[in-house]
Amino acid sequence: MTEYKLAIYGRGGVGKSALTIQLVQNQFIEIYDPTIEDSYRKQLVIEGETRILDILDTAGSEEYSMMKDTYLLEGEGFLIVYSIVSRNSFDEVRSFYELITRAKDSEDVPIVIVGNKADLEFDRQVSQCEGMDFAKSLNCSFIETSAKSNLNVEEAFVVLVKKINKHRLDNPNNNNNNNHRRSRCEIL
Template identity: 45%
Template structure:
């Protein structure tokens, strides 16, 4: 076997968590993104995890998606999911006002676990193909996104509208977050190094 000149760097993994009420289309969005197929009737059972290699702005990365069931009965399990995530797609259905109201609770739970206001987070209004059944106006959703200082995107798992966009936008947010954190920790290291160098003999 010929030795490769350059060792392959393992692809960076971006961990995405899908949150939202049951039945808003989290699994449909995930499966559409993963396999390019629309699954109408998905059995909401347990949380499912998916991994896919994608090219993000010319860089090979892996996206790790945890599709939560929406009705996690145990707060401890839910908190563990949230702890492991680097970014969140908070999904509601534009045809269901209740699911939109529930997003506030999901955001609160995430912020409680992550204790970080600027966690990569997208508010996603799914089922945009059902415009005639719309209960949540674009204005209302945009206003909430502005309050939270996050991006709002409407998707349709059925027509695939904006499906890739939400996953890729979130990965970009996660990536820039990681870069920021790396810079900060480097800054701290450098400060320590400087201190070490000032030894008076």
């Protein structure tokens, strides 16, 4: 089985933990409890193969930013999450993008921009088109999700894994990928 090291970044309160727990445990957490750092493992069948996702749910607050640094170097793919009902969280996406690309010393990093809380459509502050256009300007994929209604939660992670697979194939000599095992299908 192929393993993937993923990390989720975004401002506090955007639903990073809710997305992760919805994926891993198939439940929605109602109460906001700020995360320091949690890691999860989940098996998913993607493109007919079982994949193991090693997911780091990072803190949204700056006081724990040093913990994030290690995973920035080891992570292969990143979800940058904002809340569609928070303009401020959207405005911080570029900072997280720059943090990741600077740590990786490349703009060629598998990243998916995630607009979460799509179930709160009537309180929307960031349009779907605005999110899509912004992600496109950064050459990232984009998806809107709702951890509460389980909308596109698994799909966000699937999109990221597919981006990582493409990145691995396009960069076969990349030493940053030493921590995974390639399947026969990926080598061919």
